[in-house]
Amino acid sequence: MGRRAQPEIKDRILDACTDHALTHGVPDRLEPFVTATGTSARMLIYHFGSRDALLQAVLAQARRRHLDAWGDLLRPRPDEPYPATLARAWTSMTGPDGRPFLRMFNRLRESAEQQLWPDFRRQATTDWLPPLEEGLRTIGRPELATLVLAVIRGLLLDLDATGDATRTHAALEHFLATL
Known part of the structure; x- marks a missing residue:
């Protein structure tokens, strides 16, 4: 008779691994997750089935x-007018709370981890269209969601590549003024 599943342990492990990956990036090996969770590689595999599944x-x-x-x-x-909401969102997205997501998902977009989530690039784009359409509807312009998303994503990539926050923030302010 095998051990009874303990989803609370699996959830705790997953939370610790996710926290670690957001802080340090997705590791190539299980050892950083072992350290982050205080468990063994064997237990990680027991709960998730394989390294790739984890x-x-x-x-x-x-x-x-x-x-x-x-x-x-x-x-x-x-x-709040929606352009002001977008400006506030940009500040948070590019600040300390948002950077871990930017780091992780920018790397996912361009790295070997792409094989772990083959449809990521499409989903990472289309997921943001509904909330943008909803917000832009408040100013009568829901059809601009794709344009707004393209500008924000482009500026996020620019910021990641150059680190020039002053220039990218100014560019977003100029863009939002046109809305």
Whole structure:
């Protein structure tokens, strides 16, 4: 008779691995997750089945956190014009709370981890269209969601590549003024 499944342990392990990956990046080996969780590689495999399954679970958990956090930032507020909401969201996305997501998912977009989530690039784009459409509807321009997303994503890539926060922040302010 095998051990009874203990989902609370698996959830705790997944949370610790996700926290580690957001802080330090997705590791190539299990050892950093072993250290982060205080368990063994054998227990990680026991709970997740394989290294790749663990990495997929970590990426999925990080993406859920990402969608929750940034989805809330993009949600329209009745007391705020939507361009101001976008400006505030940008500040948070590019600040300390948002950087771990940017690091992880920018690397995922361009690295070997792409094989762990083959459809990531499409999902990482289309996931943001509904909240942007909802917000832009408040100013009568939901059809601009793709344009706004393209500008924000382009500026995020620019910021990641150059580190020039002053220039990218100014570019976003100029863009938002056109809305």
